[in-house]
Amino acid sequence: MLITAGPTHEPIDAVRFLGNRSSGRLGVHLADAAAAYGWEVTLLLGPVALRATHKGVRTIAFRTCADLQALLAEHASKADVIVMAAAVADYRPKVDPNFFGGKFRRKNEPLTLTLEPTPDLIAGVSATRRPGQTIIGFALEPRDELHASAKAKLERKGLDMVVGNPLETMDSDEIEAFVLHKDGTIVHSPGAEQGRRMPKSKFVDWLITTVEPAITSIAAGKGK
Numbered sequence: 001m002l003i004t005a006g007p008t009h010e011p012i013d014a015v016r017f018l019g020n021r022s023s024g025r026l027g028v029h030l031a032d033a034a035a036a037y038g039w040e041v042t043l044l045l046g047p048v049a050l051r052a053t054h055k056g057v058r059t060i061a062f063r064t065c066a067d068l069q070a071l072l073a074e075h076a077s078k079a080d081v082i083v084m085a086a087a088v089a090d091y092r093p094k095v096d097p098n099f100f101g102g103k104f105r106r107k108n109e110p111l112t113l114t115l116e117p118t119p120d121l122i123a124g125v126s127a128t129r130r131p132g133q134t135i136i137g138f139a140l141e142p143r144d145e146l147h148a149s150a151k152a153k154l155e156r157k158g159l160d161m162v163v164g165n166p167l168e169t170m171d172s173d174e175i176e177a178f179v180l181h182k183d184g185t186i187v188h189s190p191g192a193e194q195g196r197r198m199p200k201s202k203f204v205d206w207l208i209t210t211v212e213p214a215i216t217s218i219a220a221g222k223g224k
């Protein structure tokens with residue numbers, strides 16, 4: 001199982017970056033839980049302090065979307081399951097080395113940063129997938145748009161499952177979520193329909209047992 005977790009840091013100059021508030025908690029807990037269930041796990045981990053603790057987890061660090069893209073190119077084809085829990089930047093500064101030259105200096109005038117779109121990594125992985133691989137993405141969205149967005153992401157990115165969770169669960173210890181399958185089936189985490197959350201450390205056990213039957217069926221070429 002290949003799991004990505006954490007934010008990306010996209011450099012502005014040698015010392016500054018654009019990032020996001022992802023803590024990496026869900027992906028790191030998931031890596032530990034999957035290893036405890038017997039999976040051989042590779043965790044591609046963004047710039048966060050948190051670490052996986054299970055000895056069955058091999059961790060490789062990334063910083064930028066480009067770093068992660070290179071790691072996926074190397075590791076994705078070997079995995080049976082790919083879980084993209086990382087909060088990958090959608091845009092990155094278009095860094096002009098001549099202009100920024102190391103560290104950008106203060107000037108008493110407004111500064112405009114030009115951003116360029118990043119590649120959609122999970123869509124790329126899905127486009128080059130081998131038969132039997134399961135690809136699971138995440139959708140972190142405002143609550144009222146969550147179902148529609150999860151469905152749109154599943155279709156647009158060619159995923160097998162999307163874990164939908166509301167915006168407030170980012171950088172939190174707790175989560176409520178659902179798993180949307182390709183066939184339209186939705187399974188809610190315990191209590192989620194009543195608005196109850198659970199610790200991310202427990203949620204990951206629920207997530208693994210919930211997605212495992214679909215993974216087995218996809219690996220057997222039966223789909224879900």
Ligand code: CTP
Nearest residue numbers: 084086088089118119120121122137138139140
């Ligand atoms: N993702 C990715 N590469 C990117 C951006 C996102 O692989 N450059 C993955 C995330 O890891 C996640 C899924 O795509 O599994 C959904 O991420 P999200 O940021 O919600 O989707 P976007 O495609 O960025 O859609 P939007 O910004 O329109 O919500």
